[in-house]
Amino acid sequence: MTPILLTLLLAAGPVKPFAITVVDEQTGRGVPLIELRTTNHLRSVTDSNGVVAFDEPSLMDADVYFSITGHGYEFPKDGFGFRGQKLRPVAGGSATLKVKRLNIAERLYRITGDGVYADSLKVGRDVPFRNPGKNAQVLGCDSVVMTPYRGQLFWIWGDTTRAAYPLGNFHTTAATSSLPNPDRGLEFTYFTDGKGFVKGIAPMPGKGPTWVESLVTLPGKDGRERLWASFVKVEGLKAYARGLAVFDDEKQVFEKAAELPLDAPALPKGHAFRHGEYLYFGHPFPLVRVPATEAAFTDLKQYEAFTAQQEWRKGQAAEAHAPLRDRATDKAVRMHNGSVNWNAYRKKWVLIGNQAWGKPSNLGEVWYAEADAPTGPWGDAVKIVTHDRMDFYNPKHHAALDRDGGRFIYFEGTYTNTFSGNPDATPRYEYNQVMYRLDLADERLYRK
Numbered sequence: 446m447t448p449i450l451l452t453l454l455l456a457a458g459p460v461k462p463f464a465i466t467v468v469d470e471q472t473g474r475g476v477p478l479i480e481l482r483t484t485n486h487l488r489s490v491t492d493s494n495g496v497v498a499f500d501e502p503s504l505m506d507a508d509v510y511f512s513i514t515g516h517g518y519e520f521p522k523d524g525f526g527f528r529g530q531k532l533r534p535v536a537g538g539s540a541t542l543k544v545k546r547l548n549i550a551e552r553l554y555r556i557t558g559d560g561v562y563a564d565s566l567k568v569g570r571d572v573p574f575r576n577p578g579k580n581a582q583v584l585g586c587d588s589v590v591m592t593p594y595r596g597q598l599f600w601i602w603g604d605t606t607r608a609a610y611p612l613g614n615f616h617t618t619a620a621t622s623s624l625p626n627p628d629r630g631l632e633f634t635y636f637t638d639g640k641g642f643v644k645g646i647a648p649m650p651g652k653g654p655t656w657v658e659s660l661v662t663l664p665g666k667d668g669r670e671r672l673w674a675s676f677v678k679v680e681g682l683k684a685y686a687r688g689l690a691v692f693d694d695e696k697q698v699f700e701k702a703a704e705l706p707l708d709a710p711a712l713p714k715g716h717a718f719r720h721g722e723y724l725y726f727g728h729p730f731p732l733v734r735v736p737a738t739e740a741a742f743t744d745l746k747q748y749e750a751f752t753a754q755q756e757w758r759k760g761q762a763a764e765a766h767a768p769l770r771d772r773a774t775d776k777a778v779r780m781h782n783g784s785v786n787w788n789a790y791r792k793k794w795v796l797i798g799n800q801a802w803g804k805p806s807n808l809g810e811v812w813y814a815e816a817d818a819p820t821g822p823w824g825d826a827v828k829i830v831t832h833d834r835m836d837f838y839n840p841k842h843h844a845a846l847d848r849d850g851g852r853f854i855y856f857e858g859t860y861t862n863t864f865s866g867n868p869d870a871t872p873r874y875e876y877n878q879v880m881y882r883l884d885l886a887d888e889r890l891y892r893k
Contacts, residue, residue: 460505462498463534464568467491467513469551470543477554478860478874479515479544490872491515491564493554493630498567505534516809516832517548539568548881549829549889550811554630556857556878557586557602561630563873573630581635582607582642585876586618588839588859590660590716594672597621598845600633601657601674606876607642615654616645617676617699627846627855628882636697647699651678651686657699659717661724663739673742674699675713687712689743703743710762711748716784716841720819729783729798731819732763751820769798769814772825772892778803778812785819786844790851790885794819797829797842797856797883806832808864811840811856813883813890827890829883834867835860837879854883 467479475495482488483504489497512529513520520528520542532540555561559580562572587603599621605614620633620643638644649655659675672692676699677684687707690699705712713735715728724742725731732751741747750763768777783798793815803810809832814823830837840858847854861876862869870876 460500460502461536462500462564462567463505463532463536464539464564464570465489465491465497465499465511465532466539466541467495467497467515468541468543469518469546471546472551474551474553476515476518476544476546477552478871478879479513479518480871481511481513484510488872489564490874492873493561494565494570494572496562496564496568496570498564499534500536500567501534505536508533513542513544514833515544516835517550517552517830518544518546520544548831549813549827549887550856550881550883552830553628553855553880553882555874556631556880558584558873558877559608560873574632580633581620581637582609583618583635584608584613585861586878587656587876589841589857589878590657590674591841591843591845592660592662592672592717593624593845594621594662595670597623598625599660599672601646601660602878603656604654605643609642614643614645616649617647617655617657618643619646624845627843627848627880631880644698646697647674647676647690649676649678649688649690649699649701653678653680653685657690658715659713659726661713661717661719661737661742663737663742665739671739673702673739675705689713705745709745709748710760711745711750713742713748715782718784718786718844720787725785725819727783727785729780729785729796730766730821730823731785732766755820766821766823769812769823769826772827775825778826780812781808782839784840784842784856786842786854787819788815788844788847788851788854788885790847790849791815793817795842795854795885796823796826797840797854799838799840799858806834806836806865808836808838809834811837811858811881825892829890830881832860832865834865835862835871836865838864852885854885856881856883 479491584606586605605618607613620635647655665671678686687705689703711733723734726733749757753764780798781801788795796814800810811830812826814826837858842856
């Protein structure tokens with residue numbers, strides 16, 4: 446670019462972006478996390494509306510080829526085997542590209558982090574929230590636990606990054622939301638530190654981060670609902686202490702209520718749900734339970750484990766489940782983590798879990814299975830989400846968001862390159878939560 450041309454461009458002001466929208470050919474909905482890359486490797490990633498705001502001055506008003514890729518989605522090949530499209534970006538113009546969904550589950554939007562709809566705002570598209578930009582200065586955060594609490598949804602995430610410094614919040618991030626339309630998106634009210642950033646809502650004593658593993662509501666002595674959690678203190682990725690905490694609504698923090706021995710045979714770990722008079726804990730399978738009272742929840746002697754004899758027993762460790770089996774190949778599928786919930790539409794217990802050391806991603810392959818009882822047996826499983834050398838771990842099915850009598854279920858997980866072996870982090874999406882929707886009427890989920 447010549448000095449004269451550069452001067453003219455600067456004098457003319459910013460280039461109005463060219464809007465590229467990538468949609469699911471099956472639904473017409475915009476697809477997030479689709480990458481468009483030019484032949485000189487300028488990289489753009491669609492926002493939660495499936496929009497890219499392209500405004501590269503040197504490539505406007507010229508033919509530009511974009512390669513198009515996306516985890517679980519596919520753009521058709523041309524005669525040379527390239528998957529992409531030639532466009533001519535012009536200021537204020539637009540183009541729509543269609544991709545084929547290979548995943549059974551549908552990617553809906555990014556949940557956490559800044560700029561969830563950044564590109565849409567740049568091109569003047571409608572967005573679902575009043576304040577869709579900053580999200581309490583959160584740039585990324587780790588795995589989710591959530592439960593309905595006093596008429597709202599109470600959300601907790603782990604280690605959280607920010608813009609101001611490489612170290613962020615390591616004592617748990619939390620927010621509340623109304624009961625939303627999960628197809629449209631989630632708008633949070635975060636608990637903040639008074640300076641605009643999220644505060645550590647579980648500042649448990651000891652070195653290292655605090656990770657909340659289970660979140661439950663139980664009736665207090667006055668009959669009013671109270672919020673409880675199990676937590677671990679970690680150094681590196683290893684837990685050195687465990688405990689229970691209860692939420693103080695006035696202080697808006699969790700306070701330590703009890704310590705738990707690391708070697709206890711049965712502990713509250715993983716996502717919790719209530720079934721009958723018991724709380725069940727899944728890690729990823731619900732093989733530990735306790736009566737759903739505060740007295741029992743805080744007394745490890747009341748915890749029971751499901752044994753190889755198909756019995757619930759106190760003072761014993763749970764027996765590991767046999768691996769799931771891939772329905773298509775009959776190969777073993779070892780679960781890393783996930784959640785289990787009752788589904789009214791299927792009249793089954795359904796499991797959403799990610800595979801340990803799967804392919805093509807170490808921790809990014811997500812599976813669906815179902816059973817007649819919360820303890821299984823789970824039978825065969827069907828892959829519903831895949832990633833190309835990226836992680837999507839600790840998926841959580843949010844049963845509180847189920848729609849149409851449970852036909853549509855929604856789950857989120859942590860998208861990151863941390864354990865993937867892939868050094869190439871995805872801008873904005875790295876270390877953030879992404880929501881998927883699964884239609885349980887899809888015949889691909891079941892054996893014919």
